[in-house]
Amino acid sequence: MRASSLPEVTATQVADQSIVKARSSRPALAQPWSELVFVLLARTIIVSALCILVVLVGSIIVDGAARLTWSFLTSFPSRKAENAGILAAWTGSLWLLVLTVVFALPVGVGAAVYLEEYAEKGRFARLVELCIANLAGVPSVIYGLLGLQVFVRALYFERSVLSGALTLSLLVLPIIIMASREALRTVPKGYREGALALGATRWQTTYSQVLPAALPGIATGCILAFSRAIGETAPLVTLGALTYVARVPDSLFAAFTALPIQAFNWLSRPQPEFHMNAAAAITVLLVLMLALNVVAIVLRTRFQKRQR
Amino acid sequence: MGTSVAQTFNSTQVGHEQSGAGVEVAMNAVTKVRVEKLELSYGTYKALHGISIKIPAKQVTAFIGPSGCGKSTFLRTMNRMNDLIPGVSISGSVHIDEQDIYAPGIDLIELRKRVGMVFQKSNPFPKSIFDNVAYGPRIHGLRNRDELAAIVQKSLERADLWREVRDRLHTSALDLSGGQQQRLCIARALAVNPEVLLMDEPASALDPRSTAKIEELIGELRSDYTIVIVTHNMQQAARVSDTTAFFYEGNLIEHGPTKQLFTKPTEKQTEDYITGRFG
Numbered sequence: 001m002r003a004s005s006l007p008e009v010t011a012t013q014v015a016d017q018s019i020v021k022a023r024s025s026r027p028a029l030a031q032p033w034s035e036l037v038f039v040l041l042a043r044t045i046i047v048s049a050l051c052i053l054v055v056l057v058g059s060i061i062v063d064g065a066a067r068l069t070w071s072f073l074t075s076f077p078s079r080k081a082e083n084a085g086i087l088a089a090w091t092g093s094l095w096l097l098v099l100t101v102v103f104a105l106p107v108g109v110g111a112a113v114y115l116e117e118y119a120e121k122g123r124f125a126r127l128v129e130l131c132i133a134n135l136a137g138v139p140s141v142i143y144g145l146l147g148l149q150v151f152v153r154a155l156y157f158e159r160s161v162l163s164g165a166l167t168l169s170l171l172v173l174p175i176i177i178m179a180s181r182e183a184l185r186t187v188p189k190g191y192r193e194g195a196l197a198l199g200a201t202r203w204q205t206t207y208s209q210v211l212p213a214a215l216p217g218i219a220t221g222c223i224l225a226f227s228r229a230i231g232e233t234a235p236l237v238t239l240g241a242l243t244y245v246a247r248v249p250d251s252l253f254a255a256f257t258a259l260p261i262q263a264f265n266w267l268s269r270p271q272p273e274f275h276m277n278a279a280a281a282i283t284v285l286l287v288l289m290l291a292l293n294v295v296a297i298v299l300r301t302r303f304q305k306r307q308r
Numbered sequence: 309m310g311t312s313v314a315q316t317f318n319s320t321q322v323g324h325e326q327s328g329a330g331v332e333v334a335m336n337a338v339t340k341v342r343v344e345k346l347e348l349s350y351g352t353y354k355a356l357h358g359i360s361i362k363i364p365a366k367q368v369t370a371f372i373g374p375s376g377c378g379k380s381t382f383l384r385t386m387n388r389m390n391d392l393i394p395g396v397s398i399s400g401s402v403h404i405d406e407q408d409i410y411a412p413g414i415d416l417i418e419l420r421k422r423v424g425m426v427f428q429k430s431n432p433f434p435k436s437i438f439d440n441v442a443y444g445p446r447i448h449g450l451r452n453r454d455e456l457a458a459i460v461q462k463s464l465e466r467a468d469l470w471r472e473v474r475d476r477l478h479t480s481a482l483d484l485s486g487g488q489q490q491r492l493c494i495a496r497a498l499a500v501n502p503e504v505l506l507m508d509e510p511a512s513a514l515d516p517r518s519t520a521k522i523e524e525l526i527g528e529l530r531s532d533y534t535i536v537i538v539t540h541n542m543q544q545a546a547r548v549s550d551t552t553a554f555f556y557e558g559n560l561i562e563h564g565p566t567k568q569l570f571t572k573p574t575e576k577q578t579e580d581y582i583t584g585r586f587g
Contacts, residue, residue, distance in 0.1 A: 121394050190431025194493070197387060197427075198444040198500055199420035208447070209433055 057286065064279030072280060076246040077262065081273030086281050089262035091248045092161065093288070096258055097230050099165030100172065104225075107169075108176030109218060115177070116184040117206050136174035143171045144238025152239055159240045162252040167235050172225040179221020183214040216303040223296035227289045233260040259285040337364035340504060340534040341386060346400035348381060348390065355381045357558045358400065363551075368526060368535045370549035370566065372542055374581070377555040379538045380428075383506050386536065387423040388416060404504065421448065424502035428509040430489040432481035432496075437464075437473050440481045440492055444500035459499050467495035468525050487518025494525065505529065507537040511544065523548050542582060546570055554578045 067082075075085025119125050147167030157163040187210050195205040211218075236242075236258055242265060245257040257265075259281055266278035341363040348356040356378050363369050371379040384390045385402055388409065402409050409419055421444075432440050441460040450456060460477070464470040469491045473484070481492055490510060497505060507526075511519040526535060526548045539545050545552050546566060553563040554577075562569060562578045573579045 188431070190427060190429060191433060193389065193392075193425075193427060194431045194433060194496075195443070195447075196392065197389060197420055197425040198447065198496065199417040200443075200447045201417060204447050208443075213434060 060279045064283045067280040088245045089259045092256040093258045095161045095249045100168045103169040112177045112180030132174045141234045144235030160253040161249045161256045168229045172229045175225040180218045183217025187213045216300045219299045220296045227292040340365035342403040344401045348398050351395040359560045367550040368530045370545035370552045371538045373555035378558040379555045421500050423504040424497035425506040426510045436478045437481050438477040441499045463495040463499040467491045504534045
């Protein structure tokens, strides 16, 4: 619409751009060897990256395989490496995961919906956006320190599952908000206009058209964020969760440990038997994260099918 | 170009006996939408410069003009879809049946129920055909399944789509062809029983056969609805409309009975445009 007030300028600009484009796309055809080199390089990098991953995961599995027994999953940590297990750790991780989802999901998705669908796109919105992007890049230890001061000390939640989950929620919130906003942005404008033009309220439009269309993207982004959360060690260590815990958390205020902390704890001991335990614990953690990612993929494909 | 439009006009006149009947009939009809001195700006850019027009009830009014002349923007002031764009300011008034739709406290939901809209790019929801048409009645609180089914059938019949989709109402609307999707969008708009139907270049993305189908449909709907259609295609304006308004650079240059506007335009700019000297 606005472009029409300066038709000549726009036309010449477009023409210039297309000439530049045509020129820059030529060399690739004239020099196929450079493309060959690039493709070769890219393949080498991919293959070597995959090899490193396979070696890393493989060596962990080999190291820990001997300790991966049913009793390892159902025992509490012990001074004797062969009796030690991860019952407290994996139940703690599960508690953390569930609570983090409960805290972070509604707040994160809600914030994204507000920012995308409701908030006026002004200077303030841009500032908030900038802050969120920056928060996503803050090292997790900082979140641990924040959690220690706010949840553990100021709010007297102590070193509880609740403090841990709230800290992890803060950690994943920026990621959830950004992923959800990205997903909301990909919803075609036509869905919103179509619904509004029929007399739908903004909320009806969001709830019945925009959110369902954005759900696969939101779900994928959130699950990836949560799988990152259960792998986090630093903020929980900062909270003071690196302690001997020999019971399954039974309330929000129970002391807890988590899989990465348990692995960290065992790794820091000198005896090699404990290192085997750590490898086994890491294997369990990897399986858990893999399972979460599979859920993300399944959810995505199922939603997409339903949309078609 | 000019001659071809005139020819199109003459060849389709037979099917449009009522509309071709003359200047007086078209312009003396009851006014449905009365717009006075409407100005609209996007930030500092002024898109509409004081537009006043009377849109006759139960007739087809076409808006023509070159790209960027403000015809789509103006169309969207009639169901206040421009409200969604940040930085828009509007002055002047739009009355529908003597009700000022920009008056404070106006119920936007009620307004958009009365003024339906069909968009340039057909935009069926990613739901079943049935759910698409039932969407409007549902959000306005209708839950009864039999009533919904009746409305869906009636709306699809009116949009001339029923026979094609009656056996697959519960399949995805996205599997329909482009022309069918656009007729579905028309059915969806009709389902909330509007009085005015705004169409923003409804056939610009369609093949000639689907376009003909849409035009035919407009001809069938004109007895029950006040239709305003924005089009790039002057032949289309000549074929489907009773009155035509020509917009240029945010101004309404001329509005009159379609036949008169295309054969004896009073303004020089209109004549230049319809004879293809610019645009």
